[in-house]
Structures are given as structure tokens and as C-alpha cells.
Amino acid sequence: MSVNINIRNITKSFGEIQALNNVSLDIDQGELFGFIGPDGSGKTSLFRILTSLLLPDTGTVSVDGLDVVKDFKKIRNITGYMPGRFSLYADLSVEENLNFYASIFNTSVKENYDLIKDIYSHIEPFKKRKVHALSGGMKQKLALSCALVHKPSLLILDEPTTGVDAVSRMEFWELLKKMQKINITILVSTPYMDEASLCDRVALMQNGNLLAVNTPQQIIKQYKQQIFAVKTDNMHPLVADLERMNKEALVYRFGESIHVSSNAYDLELFESELKTNLSKLNHKDIRINKISPLIEDCFLALMDKNVVE
């Protein structure tokens, strides 16, 4: 049932702006594949090309052997797409939205109820409620139900978790894992780097380029630097101070501490130097911990490298 996707040398520009720059990628059947990247990195443009909503300037995309330009009608039958903005009718009720999306795909809610039951059961108690009165998390679940109701073999979700609370986000990913088990290829884009570790494979995008494509584990494994998490009593000037001290290292705020990544030969020396230099700048209560990198650290390093180059 599920499909594989072959993307070859896709380029797309809007006037001066290069949205996609020679992107090539293969996605296997039944994968839960994540596209991670900041706003404007080209995720949405790529998805719109995959769903045949945009034409690429150059390059080809095939979905299950179908060409997205020539065979767009067939592709539209097998694709479930959830656009970045919730594409629901605010003045219709939950039930009416779902029925409408089922009927434009020539199917009915009853026919595929099994498929959406897990998701829809969360919002079914509110089925008479108008969509504008739903919370972000409920809207998201309804939008997913609408994208799934015609039993697609490819599900494309454009930033489904943007603007949704943390609990709903976790729930949502669990649902995606379940979907994957019933043999649907799923592509998800997200600006939240922490969600990358939930995917089978991820592609990191920036300015229309693919920076890395790999499993989350491999991406962490390839990260060679040491990360120090730094905390002091005076956090406010800390980033600027650390940047001034370590010209070639990458310094960024991460949660409650500041991360400094270093490829110094002697890490012990680096750490003690850091401490003495900070005390000179009147920082007290200095805590420095060596930590193993998270996927976010890897992405930030890759993106920094891309900008420098």
C-alpha cells in the first residue's frame, strides 16, 4: 500500500528567492520521514511540489513511480495532505468538516472509520462544535482526520505541530507512529528540532539546501565535538562573554544553560580556562558540565557550518 518517493535535482525559485536548490532524496516505503528546518528553509515548497500543487523549475519527482507533473491526478487520489495553515472551515462543525473532506474524495467517514478512529475518538465528543471554537490541539487532530479519511498511501503533513501545546504534540507523534504501522508513508515537516528524534530518518534543511539526511542516531554519532553546558549567577551577559572568549567555538543558549561546543585537543584545559576567564569577568557560582550532544546540537552545528561556508 505505502509508496516510495524519488526526488531528483529539484530546483525552485520565486523571483529572486531560491526556495529549493538542487534537492535529491529517496524516501522508502512506510518510512516516517522528518524535514527539519527554520521558516523559509524550503520545506513547504518541497511538500507542495510533492503534492503537485507547485511545478518544479527543474528536476523530477516520482511518487510510487508516478510523475508529479504528468500524473498529478493519480497522485492526488493517493495523497493525504495537511497544509501548514489548518485547512478547515471555521464556520462548519467538526462533523461537517470531516464529512465534506470524505465526500470530495468519493468516500464516507463510515467506510474508513477504523483508520481514523484513534484520532477522531479524541474529538468526537465535540463533533457538533464549530471549528473556530476548538483548541489548537483539537484542530490539529481534526485536520489529520480529514487528511486521512480517504485512506491515502502517502501522508504529507506540513508543520502539523506548530502552535500546538507540548502535550498535544507528544500525543500527535504517538498517533503518527500508529499510522505508520498500518503501512502509510508519512512525511512531516517541523521547525522543532527535538521532534527529529521521533522520526525514522530526518533531513535537515536550510535556505533550500539539504544539509544532512540520516537517522537521528547516525546524525548524533557523526558529531565529533564536545559540548559544555555553562551556567553562572549572571546569565544575561554570559552568551556575549563566552563568544568573546571562544572565537572559533559555537556558543548558543539552550534551555536554562549556555552550550559551548569545542573541538579543542585538551578538553580538561579548555574547561579550566573557561572557568578562570569567567571569574575574571565577575561571574560567580560557575557550573560547567560536559554533556553528550542532543540532535539539536548537531543541527545547530550543521547549520552554523552551512552559513560560514
Next chain:
Amino acid sequence: MWAFIKKEFFHIFRDYRSMVILFGMPIVQVLLFGFAITNEINDAQIAILDHSKDVVTRELTQKIVSSNYFLLVENLESNNQIEAEFKKGDIKQVVIFESGFARKLEKEGKASIQLLLDASEPNTANMLNAYTTGIINTYSMQKMINSNAVPLSIQVDSKMLFNPELKSVYMFVPGVITVLLMLVSAMMTSISITREKELGTMEALLVSPLKPIQIIIGKVTPYVLLSFINLVVILLLAKFVFLMPIRGSLVLLLAECLLFIVMALALGILISTISKTQQQAMMMSMFALMLPTILLSGFIFPIENMPLILQYISHLMPPKWFIIIIKNIMLKGVGISYFWKETLIIAFMTVFFIGMSVKKFKIRLE
């Protein structure tokens, strides 16, 4: 497709603003045009300066005042008063009889009346002039017949056909029907389609296997129905509030209106395919459709009096042909054989617009 139409009805009925536009506007417009904007003269205030004060002038004054068009407010005594009266602004016309009016008429066979008109409102002045002249001519005719003095004089006798009382409702109702059908049909559809673009739901519709023609028919059907209801409301108002006759076949009238509605809807879709936002669609419908409909269709200003270039442009305006058709049906009561050409023109325009909009309807986002 049925689901699509049902959804569209939900949109319309749940948005009270569009309901107000759909059903409130026609009624308000018809009543406004019917009552407020009128070309008829009722009780225009006049003054009379009678230098003669004899039997004939009294009779003539009587005729003029009893015509219902005029209201005598002042009997003036001298020429000096005239200017002051006009400056007060209430008096629209002063009728002056020369001295020795009856005697001159008896002896020389002619006498003079002078009409002074306040032409700061040219239309009103023209009409008052025509009315008064008419009354005086009728009087002198009768006089001649009665006295058997038959010096054969040729009188110009103009008679107003089809609208003998020159009722402006007869002119406005066809115009209002046209403007409203155009506005409701074209503007509402173009807005409802661009709204989907704006909200991003169009993206989801495009990804579905729906064909452009299915989306278009789904969008348009509710508005065909609603416009038709509107039309019936206007016709009922015209008939029972303004007592406007429908002399021709009602079925034919409704059929022609339906054709025009479909044409306007097709135009609305065409507008929506080239505009990105609701605002843009609204402006386009307003300026590209409303103004030409009102100005160039012959609704208010006669096409024959326009510069040649505008006359040619008016041929491109569907409302022009439609107004000819409904005037023919409602006022003259003639059948299709008298306006098949106009019908054909509108039918052709309809096909053209539908073809264009299906062709221009984007199956992708660009």
C-alpha cells in the same frame, strides 16, 4: 458534488453579513430607487404673476393648478417681486400673463405667456416647462374647437408610449434587477472563491481529485438559487408596491433572468481566478462591473446620447442587452422573436465566460 453545495449553503447561512447583503440589499435598493430617486414632478411650487386678471387667465391658472403637478404658493403683483421669490429657493417656476391677455387673444388671435424657470436643477426645469406648455396647448386647442374658429394650425402632439405617465419606476426596476443580479451573483461568488484561497482551504481542495468544473459548479449552484429568490422578491415588490405591469410572459422573463444570472456568475468566477484576496475580488467586482452596469448600460443615461466610443464600449456590457430584453418583456409585452438577438448575445457571453474561467482556473497554486 452535493456535499460541496451543502457546504456552500452552510457558509452562506451562517454568515449573517452575507445574508444581509443577499436579502436586505435588494429590498432596500428597490425601495430607494422607487421612492427616493424619482424623476416625477409632484406639487412643484410655483408663483403666478397675472398682469391681466381676466376670464382666460383665471381659467388657465385653474387648469395649471388643478393638474396635481403644481402647487400655487404666491400670487405676485409686480415684476420686481420675481427675483426675490426665486432667491428664496422654494419657487421653481413663475408663470407671467401679459396685460390684456383675453382681449389680445380675441382680437389678434394670439397672446403671450412667459415661463420663468429655476434652471439650477436643469432636469426639473425641463420637465416643468414641458408640463406647463402641455397644459397651455391643450387649453388653446379646446378653445379653438369650441369656438369653431378652424384656422387649421398644426400642433405637435407628442404622446409617451408604454410609460404614458413617464413613471420612473418603469425605468428603474429593470435597471435595479440588472444591477442587483450582477452584484449578488458576480461579487458573492468571486468573494466566496477567493475566501477559500485566503483561508488556505483551496490548497486542500486542489489536492483532492475534484475537477475544476466540479469546484465551480459546487460554488455557483447556491448562488444561482439565491439570486433567483432575489429576483422573485424584486419582481413582487415592483408589482405590488410600485404597481409595475409585467405585460409579457412571466416564464420567458424568468428564463431570461436565469440566463443573465448564470452569465454574471461565470463573470464572478473569472474575477476570482485572477484575484488573490477577497478585497481584490470585491474591488474588481465593484469597479469592473458595478460602475459600467450603472453608467454604460442605458440604465440611467441613454446610450444614444453618449460619445461614439462609449457607445461601442456599451455594446460589450452584458447589462445593456439584458435591460433591453426585460424592458421588452415587462413594458411592451412582446415575445422572444423581438429580442432573440439580444438573448443570443448574452448566451454567447455566458459560454465565453464559463470557457475562460474553466481554462483559467488554476489546478495548482501558481
